[in-house]
Amino acid sequence: MLYTKGHGTGNDFVIVPDPDGALLLTPERVARLCDRRFGIGADGVLRVVRAAKDADGAAFAADAEWFMDYRNSDGSIAEMCGNGVRVFARYLIASGLATPGPEGLPVATRAGVVVALVEGDEIRVHMRSPRVYAASTAAVGPLTFPGVAVDCGNPHLVCVLHDGLELPSLDLSTPPGHDPALFTAGVNVEFVVPREPVDGADLHVAMRVHERGSGETLSCGSGALAVGAAALRDAGLATGVVAVDVLGGRLTVTHDEADRWWLAGPAVLVASGEVLD
């Protein structure tokens, strides 16, 4: 099995080409590939398959040739991966499997079709609109944080830290407690603090994330989208640009006048090889 390794702001992926859907990618195999000691090491796997050749992708085959089959590092399946989709688009282009048209490159995901636009080192993706829909809480050790549930195709819980609490003080080595009745399929939890204004953005925040199925990661693109949506809402802004600092760099979330949501950030391929096991 051939692979390429890539990352978006340090959220890293093993990319596995499987154009005709011939590969049997069991949860155990995914977990082995993602193991940082016994495998290649990654936060997740991106299987590159023609939409028409995949049971979940087929519904989108009329609108996108390629389906991003995303798996978390524990082998579980997720609907969306905002960093993954940029790295996936970078891989399609670099490997000659796709060429972006004037409107960009459509990529099918379990949460629908998104469109990627290459802008030098960055890739900007027209994402599915995030939906802020409920209040909830997350627990970290003895602390309970109020937050809001945000649906980005995959589930998120965004908690803004108060009382001068800073991000490094949180122990995210185990999953934050959450309401299983609201998040029946688990949840990605983002913790957020405001930051000083930066050029080109209406709002600037920093976040840490504990991802469902992968643990704490250096970045989560759909999480940044959820954070951007919650931040604009809290600020009373209908549209705007939010700079979201993650441990692995910076992502930019934009809600434009045409009611489109964009996620922008780097997408880097770092190595290719063959899996021997």
Ligand SMILES: N[C@@H](CCC[C@H](N)C(=O)O)C(=O)O
């Ligand atoms: N890191 C991703 C999100 C990956 C999926 C997530 N862990 C889930 O289970 O929903 C991103 O960049 O969005």
